Amino acid sequence: MWSKNLDSDRQAIRRYTAWAGRLLAPAYVLGALALYAAFLYAPTERVMGDVQRIFYFHVGSAWNAFLAFLVVFLASIAYLKTGRIKWDQLAVASTEVGVVFTTITLVTGSIWAKPIWFTWWPWGDPRVTTTLVLWLMYVSYLILRSSLPEGDQKYKFCAVLGIVGFINVPIVWMSIRWWRTHHPVVITSSGMNLEARMVHALFISVFAFAALYAALLCLRTSMRLQERLTQEMEVEVMAK
Amino acid sequence: MIGYLFAAYMVIWTLLFVYLLHITRTQRRLGRRLESLAAEIRDRGGSPPGSRS
Amino acid sequence: MGGLGLIWTLAEKDLRIELRSRQAFFTTLFFSFLILMVFNFAFDPASPATRKAAPGILWVALIFPGVIQLNRSFQSEREEGTLLGVLLSPMDRGLIFFGKFLANWIFLLVVDLLTLVIFMTVYNFPLSSATLWMLLLILLSSLGFSAVGTLFGAMVSNLRTREVLLPILLFPIVIPVILAAVNGSTEVLLGEKFRFLFQWIKILVAFDVIFLAASYLVFEYVVEES
Numbered sequence: 001m002w003s004k005n006l007d008s009d010r011q012a013i014r015r016y017t018a019w020a021g022r023l024l025a026p027a028y029v030l031g032a033l034a035l036y037a038a039f040l041y042a043p044t045e046r047v048m049g050d051v052q053r054i055f056y057f058h059v060g061s062a063w064n065a066f067l068a069f070l071v072v073f074l075a076s077i078a079y080l081k082t083g084r085i086k087w088d089q090l091a092v093a094s095t096e097v098g099v100v101f102t103t104i105t106l107v108t109g110s111i112w113a114k115p116i117w118f119t120w121w122p123w124g125d126p127r128v129t130t131t132l133v134l135w136l137m138y139v140s141y142l143i144l145r146s147s148l149p150e151g152d153q154k155y156k157f158c159a160v161l162g163i164v165g166f167i168n169v170p171i172v173w174m175s176i177r178w179w180r181t182h183h184p185v186v187i188t189s190s191g192m193n194l195e196a197r198m199v200h201a202l203f204i205s206v207f208a209f210a211a212l213y214a215a216l217l218c219l220r221t222s223m224r225l226q227e228r229l230t231q232e233m234e235v236e237v238m239a240k
Numbered sequence: 241m242i243g244y245l246f247a248a249y250m251v252i253w254t255l256l257f258v259y260l261l262h263i264t265r266t267q268r269r270l271g272r273r274l275e276s277l278a279a280e281i282r283d284r285g286g287s288p289p290g291s292r293s
Numbered sequence: 294m295g296g297l298g299l300i301w302t303l304a305e306k307d308l309r310i311e312l313r314s315r316q317a318f319f320t321t322l323f324f325s326f327l328i329l330m331v332f333n334f335a336f337d338p339a340s341p342a343t344r345k346a347a348p349g350i351l352w353v354a355l356i357f358p359g360v361i362q363l364n365r366s367f368q369s370e371r372e373e374g375t376l377l378g379v380l381l382s383p384m385d386r387g388l389i390f391f392g393k394f395l396a397n398w399i400f401l402l403v404v405d406l407l408t409l410v411i412f413m414t415v416y417n418f419p420l421s422s423a424t425l426w427m428l429l430l431i432l433l434s435s436l437g438f439s440a441v442g443t444l445f446g447a448m449v450s451n452l453r454t455r456e457v458l459l460p461i462l463l464f465p466i467v468i469p470v471i472l473a474a475v476n477g478s479t480e481v482l483l484g485e486k487f488r489f490l491f492q493w494i495k496i497l498v499a500f501d502v503i504f505l506a507a508s509y510l511v512f513e514y515v516v517e518e519s
Contacts, residue, residue: 051241054248061252080514100259104252111248115241136465143461147454156514157448161462164441164507168466171503175469175496178489179476216259223267230273237280 009225012086016222023215030208034060037201045198054112060205062105062131064213068098069134069166071217072141076162079155086225088155091162092145093220095138097213102135126177133172137165150231296388303379303392304399307366311400317365318404321358325408328354329415344416348478351412352471355405355431356438360460362404363442366397367450376516386513390443394508397439397446405431418482426481426490433497434474437504441466444508448515473497 038056045052071094079087109131113122122128141161148154194202281287311318332350336343370376379389409427413420445462449455477493480486 049241051244053245057249057252080511100255104255107251107255108248111244111251115244133465133468136468140461140465144448144458147452147458153517156517160444160448160511160514163511164444164466164504167503167507168469171469171496171500174499175472178492178496179472212256216263219263223263223270227266227270230270230277234273234277237277237284240284 009086009229013222013225013229016218016225020215020218020222023211023218027208027211027215030204030211034201034205034208037204042198042201043195048116051112051115054108056201056205057209058105058108058112059202060209061101061108062127063206064209065098065101065105065131065134067210068094068101068213068217069138069169072098072138072162073166076159079159080163083152085155085228086221088159089224089228090217090221092158093217093224095141095145095162096220097216099135099138099142100216101209101213102131102138105131106135124180126173126180129176129180130169130173133176134169137168141165296385299384299388300391300395303389304395307393307396308399310369311396317362318400321362321404322407324358324361325354325404326411328357329408329412333415338416345479345483347412347416347418348482349475350416351409351478352475354408354412355435356467356471358404358408359401359435359438359442360463362400363397363439363446363463364449364455364459366393366443367446368455371450380516386516387509389516390509390512393447394439394443394505397443398436401435401439402432405435423481423484427478429494430474430477430481430497433494433501434470437470437497437500438463438467440501440504440508444512444515447512469496469500473500 034056038053042053042056044050072091075087075091075094078084079091106128109122109128110120113125113128114120117124141158144161145154145158148157329350332353336346367376370379380386406428409431412418413424442459442463445459445466449458449462452458473493473496477490477497480488480490480493
């Protein structure tokens with residue numbers, strides 16, 4: 001099964017490695033720009049003060065975490081349709097980066113909530129709580145991944161979970177929103193007024209995280225493909 | 241207040257660093273496996289795929 | 294025999310096995326009962342706060358034993374090798390899913406209803422017309438729960454760590470069901486005005502429809518013998 005696609009998978013490795021290299025520099029430059037925009041370019045928020053500057057990176061990583069899980073969903077469908085291993089490796093690489101970004105989102109959100117809402121965990125905000133559920137789902141994906149024996153079955157199961165998990169997101173979102181509407185919500189983050197410069201800073205930060213995501217995704221996919229290829233060759237050499 | 245801002249960016253920085261460390265270690269392990277594989281092939285009188293270039 | 298007949302034949306097979314031994318049924322029911330008791334000892338049953346939390350306690354007592362049942366559903370099939378026989382039959386894999394799902398759902402419904410009776414006795418909730426809404430909530434939430442549970446149960450069935458893996462996979466996905474069921478039954482049991490009940494029922498119906506369809510579509514990928 002593997003050797004049939006060997007050449008095309010070698011090509012995929014080369015392509016992903018090349019893209020990872022190409023994307024690292026833009027990710028670095030955009031990251032530096034995003035830091036500048038978040039700390040110096042954007043004005044200080046009147047009510048929350050400097051703590052609000054957490055917002056730019058918090059949202060940047062949140063949006064891209066969501067993008068990462070969309071990629072998991074699409075790559076999982078592609079894997080089930082075609083049976084090509086590179087789609088599975090793309091899906092799991094995206095899950096990994098997505099979980100890292102979601103962790104960043106949750107921890108920065110929690111740190112931001114403490115001085116603003118006087119609580120480490122703002123259950124009142126449906127976005128934060130939905131992100132928590134996302135985190136739980138994709139961590140369970142990684143746990144499933146690590147407990148299955150190597151083989152096609154593992155990739156299929158993970159693809160199924162990648163699909164089922166993603167279609168759950170709108171239902172989770174709706175249910176959490178309704179859940180919180182009957183409890184008194186003091187402040188939500190939607191009440192924030194964004195000035196033009198703040199919007200610019202936000203978008204630079206979103207693009208910086210997008211570039212970082214793309215670079216890490218290519219890097220991890222290429223590494224995973226290389227690992228598989230190595231394993232295949234080891235088996236082949238030992239058999240001779 | 242500024243302490244919270246510092247803590248948040250410290251967390252981002254640390255998490256990304258830990259993740260990159262994890263990637264680097266995986267890559268190093270992979271490199272070692274490839275080297276031993278190439279040595280194994282040479283021992284058996286073959287030439288590893290990368291050596292012809 | 295049409296599709297529905299085939300589904301029923303499969304479900305009936307599972308239910309008949311359960312009916313014959315009955316051991317699993319009583320074990321699951323007893324586990325639910327124990328959870329209710331443990332909560333009764335953990336929290337002061339006379340305090341109003343416990344009463345407010347009672348619907349949550351009920352759903353914990355329904356969900357944990359449910360996971361055990363779902364785990365067993367495919368485990369015995371793998372152990373006896375009967376799943377292979379079912380898979381070899383010229384039958385659409387989706388129909389197999391519906392057969393297994395139906396058996397799980399009916400089994401869970403029976404356990405859940407008995408647990409509800411015990412719960413309402415132990416926590417002193419009077420039988421009223423509102424209880425009918427509880428039945429609807431149990432019907433809908435156990436449907437969604439068994440749909441996803443049947444899919445994941447098939448996935449983990451031949452893994453060594455299945456006992457812990459199934460809840461790890463299942464709980465994050467069924468969070469909307471838990472939210473809807475607990476909040477819906479809080480309104481029903483604590484006699485509040487039905488302000489949000491229909492919203493919760495809508496969530497449950499949406500979850501059920503979406504996950505029945507999705508599980509049906511992807512089931513063929515999780516049961517292939519490789």
